[in-house]
Amino acid sequence: MTEQALKALLDSMTLEEKAGQLVQCNAGMFIANELAITGPDGEPLPAEELCRVMGSVLTFEDAEQAKALQDMHLASDPKQIPLLLMLDVIHGLRTTYPIPLAMGCSFDDDLMTECADMARRESSACGVHVTFNPMVDTARDARWGRILETNSEEPLLNSRMGAALVRATQGDDLSNPENVACCVKHFAAYGAGEAGRDYNGVELSERSLMQDYLPAYKACLDAGARLIMPSFNSLNGVPSVANKKLMIDLLRKEWGFEGIVISDYNAVGELVNHGIAADMKDAARLAMEAECDIDMVQCAYYQHLADLVRERTVSEATVDAAVMRVLKLKNELGLFEHPYHGADEEKEREVYLCAEHREIARRAAEESAVLLKNEGILPFRKDVKRIALIGPFAEETRLNGFWSRPGAERYTVTLPEGIRNLLPDAELNIVRGCGANFEDTETAGIAEAVRVAAGADVVILAVGEPEDYSGEGRSRAELSLPGPQMQLIREVTAANRNTAVLLFNGRPLVLTELTETVPAILEMWYPGTEAGNAAARLLWGEANPCGKLSAGLPRSVGQYPMPYNRMNTGRPKPLPDDRAVPFSSCYLDMPNLPLYSFGYGLSYTSFTYESLITSERTLKENGEIQVTITVQNTGNTAGKETVQLYMRDPVASVVRPVQQLIDYRKISLRPGERAEVVFTVREEQLRFYNMEGREVSERGEIRLSTGYADHLILTESIEII
Numbered sequence: 001m002t003e004q005a006l007k008a009l010l011d012s013m014t015l016e017e018k019a020g021q022l023v024q025c026n027a028g029m030f031i032a033n034e035l036a037i038t039g040p041d042g043e044p045l046p047a048e049e050l051c052r053v054m055g056s057v058l059t060f061e062d063a064e065q066a067k068a069l070q071d072m073h074l075a076s077d078p079k080q081i082p083l084l085l086m087l088d089v090i091h092g093l094r095t096t097y098p099i100p101l102a103m104g105c106s107f108d109d110d111l112m113t114e115c116a117d118m119a120r121r122e123s124s125a126c127g128v129h130v131t132f133n134p135m136v137d138t139a140r141d142a143r144w145g146r147i148l149e150t151n152s153e154e155p156l157l158n159s160r161m162g163a164a165l166v167r168a169t170q171g172d173d174l175s176n177p178e179n180v181a182c183c184v185k186h187f188a189a190y191g192a193g194e195a196g197r198d199y200n201g202v203e204l205s206e207r208s209l210m211q212d213y214l215p216a217y218k219a220c221l222d223a224g225a226r227l228i229m230p231s232f233n234s235l236n237g238v239p240s241v242a243n244k245k246l247m248i249d250l251l252r253k254e255w256g257f258e259g260i261v262i263s264d265y266n267a268v269g270e271l272v273n274h275g276i277a278a279d280m281k282d283a284a285r286l287a288m289e290a291e292c293d294i295d296m297v298q299c300a301y302y303q304h305l306a307d308l309v310r311e312r313t314v315s316e317a318t319v320d321a322a323v324m325r326v327l328k329l330k331n332e333l334g335l336f337e338h339p340y341h342g343a344d345e346e347k348e349r350e351v352y353l354c355a356e357h358r359e360i361a362r363r364a365a366e367e368s369a370v371l372l373k374n375e376g377i378l379p380f381r382k383d384v385k386r387i388a389l390i391g392p393f394a395e396e397t398r399l400n401g402f403w404s405r406p407g408a409e410r411y412t413v414t415l416p417e418g419i420r421n422l423l424p425d426a427e428l429n430i431v432r433g434c435g436a437n438f439e440d441t442e443t444a445g446i447a448e449a450v451r452v453a454a455g456a457d458v459v460i461l462a463v464g465e466p467e468d469y470s471g472e473g474r475s476r477a478e479l480s481l482p483g484p485q486m487q488l489i490r491e492v493t494a495a496n497r498n499t500a501v502l503l504f505n506g507r508p509l510v511l512t513e514l515t516e517t518v519p520a521i522l523e524m525w526y527p528g529t530e531a532g533n534a535a536a537r538l539l540w541g542e543a544n545p546c547g548k549l550s551a552g553l554p555r556s557v558g559q560y561p562m563p564y565n566r567m568n569t570g571r572p573k574p575l576p577d578d579r580a581v582p583f584s585s586c587y588l589d590m591p592n593l594p595l596y597s598f599g600y601g602l603s604y605t606s607f608t609y610e611s612l613i614t615s616e617r618t619l620k621e622n623g624e625i626q627v628t629i630t631v632q633n634t635g636n637t638a639g640k641e642t643v644q645l646y647m648r649d650p651v652a653s654v655v656r657p658v659q660q661l662i663d664y665r666k667i668s669l670r671p672g673e674r675a676e677v678v679f680t681v682r683e684e685q686l687r688f689y690n691m692e693g694r695e696v697s698e699r700g701e702i703r704l705s706t707g708y709a710d711h712l713i714l715t716e717s718i719e720i721i
């Protein structure tokens, strides 16, 4: 459709029809009649009526449903405006790849691209027009259960991974039925909820907001994301969906965003609970005034928007602009001509869980696992006779993470399957030992686990956090392994030191005691469909661990928030062994540093960092220099290493972080091989927000280092002139 035709369509629409375009319903109410919607008088609204006028739907199952929904709607809509179908495809649709936090550990933008590409193929076949992805909330507190949905605590890593996902999902042309539009979320600073509690208010300085939280959303919009979702939380007192400073001044005016703003689930209605709207009508007004285009779920806009315009409380021009944005996206997706877009049952059968997708998912699971500890016992020898597989996750199928699609566990390759695929002749004894839920106290099974462990050549302890303990609304105050798992671990390891722990979890856990107890720990996160194959290949060295932590692991929950890019204080630093100095910013009862820092991860080979050389000693405004880091694989196995580049600005007009990642690159090295990794460092990468809120760099020394957080090496200084 031409722009003119779209305009004519808009002009022909009634106020109710316009409001309908700005309403999103849950497909459940049409498909299973699951949700009762009530009108202003408390009477249930007829689903047919809503179906006729509504503009978009979220959460449906497959191509068949997608087509049925579109048919149902078009059969009754006199204007023949197709529905937009949206779904949370967060880390794969049918083929599930690792949770985003794990993907961050791969430090591999290309791998992210491959994974997003496969999710795009499956989603488009399913009939998805818009995915509520990527989620790029900076998260610095693992009590928050949604940390699993983000790639990292690190803004640069979040930005690059998020942008890669957007580019791969949307492609160059949204009218191509294989492409899907992206909705970046949750704008803004949803991850900074006080005390790590989901949906909680956020109090954040302007500088931290700009430096640590906003860049990733911006990077995704710059990569072309067509939609954005304001977050549930209040930011410095104002819920995002009604936050004009955020939504209009920053997003629309400063960033020039022309796409769609869609509220989070009933976030418009929640303005009443927040206590900034008197009722639903007031909530609709506030959200519309902040230019929130679509009300996800039907409470506020559907019932009140038309009246608000008739009463002249909300201007029709504001509504028209919002409707136009929705029509434009529908047009860009080609829905007026092809309302099913890519929905195709045959294509679904072809691409879901196909060999190519499984291979990508397996590789992603391998590359995002982090080897935290290894006292020389891994990789296991392939000629082992007796393997003991112990723990509550030994035969678990729910290894996909909170946002995997319903039923994902049916397709999980379990650990026993993965081990048998690799070592069909070994004897495999499986004992659960104990449970992993908070309420599990039963320890009677541990004796059997100890007996089996004692008679085995190698022991795999599969432990972690149940899949539904992280995700939306899943905050925890303690980050220990739930249930009697530590007791199981202690007793099994005492019976056989040839024990490696496989960890399955959706957030950084406190592993202080675990680390002291066992000789080897492999953090698997929730690896997805290919869990068992990836784990077995890593344990037996078919794959070499190369993940680096995308968020540090604390020694204790009391250390949160614990950003790796923390600010200097005016007080003396801890002693070199991290012991407290009196009257310093230290804990009396434990070191300041995390147990495992951001960027940390071991390999079965060793890498030696030989040199860091800068091409120039000075850098001018808008100039650039090259930083060359030479790394050698000094072990006996081929491996991958993520070379990380950090900066430190020792003297500036405001306090700067003690370390800030400014670039990274993952390389592959054969035994003995050496690589020169050349980073281009632009002056603008070294900028920060000064007291006036302007982004500047200042004259003087900048230190550049490699290594990983809290363990920086090979520091060289340059000078900004």
Ligand code: BGC
Residues within 6 Å of the ligand: 058, 088, 132, 185, 264, 265, 472
């Ligand atoms: C979540 C969003 C999600 C939406 C739709 C909300 O509860 O916060 O991340 O996209 O539901 O499922």
